Amino acid sequence: MANVTLNVPSGIGKTLGLDGVFYSTVAGQVSMPPAAVAPGLFAAGYTYSAGATGAAGTTGSTGSQGVVGSTGGVGATGATGTTGTTGSATGPTGNTGNTGATGSTGPTGATGT
Numbered sequence: 377m378a379n380v381t382l383n384v385p386s387g388i389g390k391t392l393g394l395d396g397v398f399y400s401t402v403a404g405q406v407s408m409p410p411a412a413v414a415p416g417l418f419a420a421g422y423t424y425s426a427g428a429t430g431a432a433g434t435t436g437s438t439g440s441q442g443v444v445g446s447t448g449g450v451g452a453t454g455a456t457g458t459t460g461t462t463g464s465a466t467g468p469t470g471n472t473g474n475t476g477a478t479g480s481t482g483p484t485g486a487t488g489t
Contacts, residue, residue: 379407385421 384391384406390398393412400406405425 380410380413381405381407381425382413382417383423383425391417391422 382391382405384401384404386404389401391401391406391408392398392414393408394414395409395412397408397412399408399412406422
């Protein structure tokens with residue numbers, strides 16, 4: 377098992393563990409095996425130091441689906457289209473008509489005297 381780290385009260389240079397070993401104080405902390413920590417150390421002002429960050433927990437379940445939103449408003453009226461081009465003023469010239477039929481022969485003139 378990994379060692380535990382304890383915060384040491386100021387002024388203490390070494391800590392005697394239950395295993396009979398003196399552990400040096402470094403930067404206000406002492407590190408020792410858990411079995412060497414005497415219960416009386418906590419009464420004397422020792423406290424546990426922050427341990428390593430634990431593993432991330434499991435992801436929570438997905439929440440329920442929200443309600444359907446209301447229908448959107450009516451869109452604005454589109455812009456007026458542009459005016460079309462002006463047509464030509466005159467139409468094309470028509471075709472020449474067909475020649476008429478030949479007229480009938482005129483009446484015979486009167487007999488001369």
